[in-house]
Structures are given as C-alpha cells and as structure tokens.
Amino acid sequence: MDLDAYLQRINYEGSLEPSFATLRDLHSAHLLRIPYENLDIHLGRALILDKQAIFQKLVTEQRGGWCFEMNGLFAWVLQKLGFDVSLLAGAVNRVQQGAMTKFGHLLLLIQLDRPYLADVGFGNGFLEPLPLIEGKHVQGFLEFCLERLDANWWRFHNHKHGGPSFDFSLEPYELSDFAAKCHELQSSPESGFVRLTVCHRFTPEGIVSLRGAQLQKVKATGFQEETITDFAHYQKVITEDFGLTLELEPLWEKVWQSHLVWQASLKHA
Numbered sequence: 001m002d003l004d005a006y007l008q009r010i011n012y013e014g015s016l017e018p019s020f021a022t023l024r025d026l027h028s029a030h031l032l033r034i035p036y037e038n039l040d041i042h043l044g045r046a047l048i049l050d051k052q053a054i055f056q057k058l059v060t061e062q063r064g065g066w067c068f069e070m071n072g073l074f075a076w077v078l079q080k081l082g083f084d085v086s087l088l089a090g091a092v093n094r095v096q097q098g099a100m101t102k103f104g105h106l107l108l109l110i111q112l113d114r115p116y117l118a119d120v121g122f123g124n125g126f127l128e129p130l131p132l133i134e135g136k137h138v139q140g141f142l143e144f145c146l147e148r149l150d151a152n153w154w155r156f157h158n159h160k161h162g163g164p165s166f167d168f169s170l171e172p173y174e175l176s177d178f179a180a181k182c183h184e185l186q187s188s189p190e191s192g193f194v195r196l197t198v199c200h201r202f203t204p205e206g207i208v209s210l211r212g213a214q215l216q217k218v219k220a221t222g223f224q225e226e227t228i229t230d231f232a233h234y235q236k237v238i239t240e241d242f243g244l245t246l247e248l249e250p251l252w253e254k255v256w257q258s259h260l261v262w263q264a265s266l267k268h269a
Helices: 003-009 020-033 049-060 069-081 094-101 175-187 232-241 251-266
Strands: 084-092 102-111 115-118 136-138 142-148 153-157 166-169 199-202 206-211 213-221 222-227
Touching: 020 069, 020 115, 020 153, 020 199, 049 069, 049 199, 069 084, 069 115, 069 175, 084 094, 084 175, 094 102, 102 166, 102 175, 102 251, 199 232, 206 232, 232 251
Parallel strands: none
Antiparallel strands: 084 102, 084 166, 102 115, 136 142, 142 153, 153 166, 199 206, 206 213, 213 222
C-alpha cells in the first residue's frame, strides 16, 4: 500500500488519526475524486479481488471501480491507518430475489465511539459515513433511512433519486468471500452490470450519473436528465464529469446500440 499515492489520488491533506472526523473526510474525498464505474466489464476486462490489482487500477491508472474495488481499497486504507474495519455483505433487491442476492454488494462497518457504516462503492448513496442507528439520516438535500429488520438483517433505504435499497447483515467477511459473486455479476447475461454501463460521481453540488446513454444530474435545485446522442459528447462527459481517460470508441458503439434497443422496447411495451 502506497498510502501517499492514495492520498494524492483523492486530494487529501487532512488528519490521519483514526477518528470519526478522519473517516468522514476520507470518505467524502474518495467519492469526490474516484468515480464508481463498471466500464471494464464492457471492455472485456476481468475484475479480480486482488488488493494490489485494485490499487493499480484506481490509484495508479486513475480509474474508478465498482463496490468490490472501491470498498476493498477503502477498507485497506482504513486498516493501514489503524481503524477497526469489518467487511459486510449486502443484498440488493433481496425482497424480490431472496438469499441469492447476498454478497452482491460490499460495504464496511467501522467501530469508533459507535459503529458507523462506510460505503464508497454504491455509486449514488451517502457521501459521509452513517452511524448505525435506526431512522432518518439527512446529508445536505439527500435523505436516507436505516431500518432494522430482525436480529440479523438491516435495510438501507437510499435517497429518492438514488439506486435501490439494500439489506445487509453485521457478520464480518474477508474480501475473498465475495469472489464468486464478483465473477457472477460480471459474467452472467442476467446481471445488470453486464447489460448496462454505469458511472456515478459525487460533486460539490450533488451527484452526476451516466447509465448507458442517459446522463442524470441530481442537485438541491432538482433533477436533470438528457440523452447523449454522439461520440464527441460521450467522450466529453466521461472525461470531464467522471475524470476518466480511456479508449471509448468501441464502448460508445455498444452503449448506443443498447440505447436504441431499449428505446424500441419502450415503444412496444
């Protein structure tokens, strides 16, 4: 772990003491600088649960990642700084799909004066860690909720413009425990990650998201959406809104063809 390189990547110069203030500031800085993205899946590149490979991609190569990479890296950083970190298994859409969804999301539990949830890998979730307390949690103009379901399970309710809610248990796991689900989600034709390119990034004003060719921006002033219809605009968005530099022409062709198929399906629905 080259901690200095990570701190430079997220533009962080604050305290490194294992305190809530440090956790909060690192969490926010990570999300403001490193985007959530699944583009490698659509470029035919395997995503593996190896800490050095994740560091190489997100820090050295200045890329983003999905939950296993983003929270895998963040957990490694926090552990190096002396935080008490547990890796938790999340289950997105568990209500509809049941136990098969477990390990579909990786999030973190940090023990300080009280337990806190950290999650830099959900894309459009919370910017700052949440205390593990039932009820409403408000961060700026975004409102979240934590619900305790039973002795084992909790449910995170995202803000109204965000992704789906997910369930999680407090049982700790190792990064390798997520390997089977990581492989499934990047290879199964039924996986949403395989069907659609997704990018999210926090900004000082809110959250910018790109799902296929649909660009969305959530701010305190409201929700905006537009369709990207040409390669030049797509390249500009990927570069400027998400800070990514990579070969995009083959990817754009796939994105646009998928968008046309989706539009056709709406007409015949």
